[in-house]
Amino acid sequence: MNYDEAKNKFISTWGSLGTLWGINKAMAQIHALLLISPEPLSMEDIMEQLQISRGNTSMNLRQLMDWGIVFKENKMGERKEYFTSEKDVQELARQIAKERSRRELQPTIKILKDVSNIDEDGTAKTKELIKQTKALHEMADTLDTLMNRVIGQDHNWITKALVKLIK
Amino acid sequence: MNYDEAKNKFISTWGSLGTLWGINKAMAQIHALLLISPEPLSMEDIMEQLQISRGNTSMNLRQLMDWGIVFKENKMGERKEYFTSEKDVQELARQIAKERSRRELQPTIKILKDVSNIDEDGTAKTKELIKQTKALHEMADTLDTLMNRVIGQDHNWITKALVKLIK
DNA sequence: TTAATATTTCAATATTTTTTGAAAGTTTGA
DNA sequence: TCAAACTTTCAAAAAATATTGAAATATTAA
Numbered sequence: 421m422n423y424d425e426a427k428n429k430f431i432s433t434w435g436s437l438g439t440l441w442g443i444n445k446a447m448a449q450i451h452a453l454l455l456i457s458p459e460p461l462s463m464e465d466i467m468e469q470l471q472i473s474r475g476n477t478s479m480n481l482r483q484l485m486d487w488g489i490v491f492k493e494n495k496m497g498e499r500k501e502y503f504t505s506e507k508d509v510q511e512l513a514r515q516i517a518k519e520r521s522r523r524e525l526q527p528t529i530k531i532l533k534d535v536s537n538i539d540e541d542g543t544a545k546t547k548e549l550i551k552q553t554k555a556l557h558e559m560a561d562t563l564d565t566l567m568n569r570v571i572g573q574d575h576n577w578i579t580k581a582l583v584k585l586i587k
Numbered sequence: 588m589n590y591d592e593a594k595n596k597f598i599s600t601w602g603s604l605g606t607l608w609g610i611n612k613a614m615a616q617i618h619a620l621l622l623i624s625p626e627p628l629s630m631e632d633i634m635e636q637l638q639i640s641r642g643n644t645s646m647n648l649r650q651l652m653d654w655g656i657v658f659k660e661n662k663m664g665e666r667k668e669y670f671t672s673e674k675d676v677q678e679l680a681r682q683i684a685k686e687r688s689r690r691e692l693q694p695t696i697k698i699l700k701d702v703s704n705i706d707e708d709g710t711a712k713t714k715e716l717i718k719q720t721k722a723l724h725e726m727a728d729t730l731d732t733l734m735n736r737v738i739g740q741d742h743n744w745i746t747k748a749l750v751k752l753i754k
Numbered sequence: 755t756t757a758a759t760a761t762t763t764c765a766a767t768a769t770t771t772t773t774t775g776a777a778a779g780t781t782t783g784a
Numbered sequence: 785t786c787a788a789a790c791t792t793t794c795a796a797a798a799a800a801t802a803t804t805g806a807a808a809t810a811t812t813a814a
Contacts, residue, residue, distance in 0.1 A: 426705045458711040473804045509722040531600045538593045544625040555676040640774045
C-alpha cells in the first residue's frame with residue numbers, strides 16, 4: 421500500500437466511522453484529512469481533495485470548530501483562512517467525550533431522572549418503568565462520570581494503570 | 588407526570604438516542620417498550636403501541652435479536668410469538684459493548700494497523716500519516732480492551748472501585 | 755469607496771435511510 | 785393434505801439527511 425492508497429483508505433474509513441460518533445460523512449472526512457495533514461489547509465484545498473462543494477465545506481468546518489477539534493489559522497500576509505485539527509489524539513478523545521456528554525448524555529440523564537420519579541401507584545407496569553429507568557439513570561450517571569474524569573484530564577496516568585491492571 | 592406520559596417520554600427519548608449507539612428509531616423504540624414491559628409482548632402489541640407496520644416490526648425485532656438484547660418467548664398453547672428484552676441493564680451494556688466492538692471497533696483497528704504500516708519514505712506527509720494512525724490505533728486498541736474487559740464481565744466490582752476512586 | 759477576494763447562507767436537489775404493505779413463506783392443528 | 789394463523793421478505797413510497805451552487809454577506813487592500 422502506497423501513501424495515496426493509505427491516505428484514501430484512512431479518510432474513507434474515518435468518514436464512514438463518523439456516523440458512529442454522531443457526525444456526518446463529509447465532516448468526518450474533513451477531520452480525517454486535517455488530522456493527517458502536516459500543514460494547515462485552505463477551504464479550496466479541502467474542496468479539491470475531497471471533491472465536495474464550497475457550501476458543504478464551510479458548514480462542516482464550522483461544526484468541527486463547534487466541537488472544538490478544528491481550528492482556524494491565519495497565515496501572515498494571506499487573506500485566506502487555513503484550518504488545522506487537534507493533533508493530539510488524547511486531547512481529541514477528551515474533547516469528543518466532553519461534547520458527547522454535554523450534548524447527549526446529560527440531557528438523557530435529566531429525562532431518566534424525571535421519568536423514574538413518577539408516583540409509584542402499585543401497578544406492575546409502573547413498578548417496572550420506575551425500576552428500569554432508575555437502573556438506566558444510575559448507569560448513565562456512572563458513564564458520564566467516567567467520561568468526564570477518566571478520559572477527562574490527567575488521562576494517561578489513569579489509563580495506563582487501568583490497562584495494566586486489566587490486560 | 589403520570590404513567591402514560593412517562594412511558595411515552597421514555598420511549599421517544601430512547602428512540603432518538605438510538606442513533607447514538609448505532610440503531611434506528613423504530614428499533615430503539617421497540618427495545619424501550621420491551622424494556623419497561625413487565626410481560627412479553629406480541630408483534631401485534633408492539634405494532635399497535637408504537638403505530639408501526641408489521642414489516643418494520645418484524646425486521647427490527649430480528650435485528651434486536653441479532654444484537655442479543657431481545658429474545659423470543661413462546662407461551663404454552665399459543666401459536667403467536669412473544670418478545671422480551673434483556674432486563675438487566677448491566678448485562679445490556681455488556682452485550683452492546685461486545686457487539687459494537689465486534690462490528691465497528693475491531694474492523695477499524697485492523698484498517699488503522701494496515702494504514703500505519705505503510706513504508707516510511709521520509710516525506711513529511713507520510714510521517715504524519717503514520718504517526719497519527721499509529722496513535723489512533725493504540726487508542727482504539729486500549730478502548731477495545733476496556734470495553735471488553737471492564738464492562739465485560741465481572742463488572743460491578745471494578746466499576747464501583749473505579750467510580751469511588753475518581754468521583 | 756471600490757473592487758477584488760473570501761466566506762456564509764439557504765432553497766432546491768440529490769442521496770440515503772426508513773417504512774410500508776401486500777405477496778410469499780412457514781408452521782401447526784385438524 | 786388443507787387451510788388458518790402467523791411471520792418474513794422486498795419492491796415501492798415516504799421521510800430524513802446531506803449536498804450543491806449561486807446569491808448575499810463580509811473583509812481587506814488600494
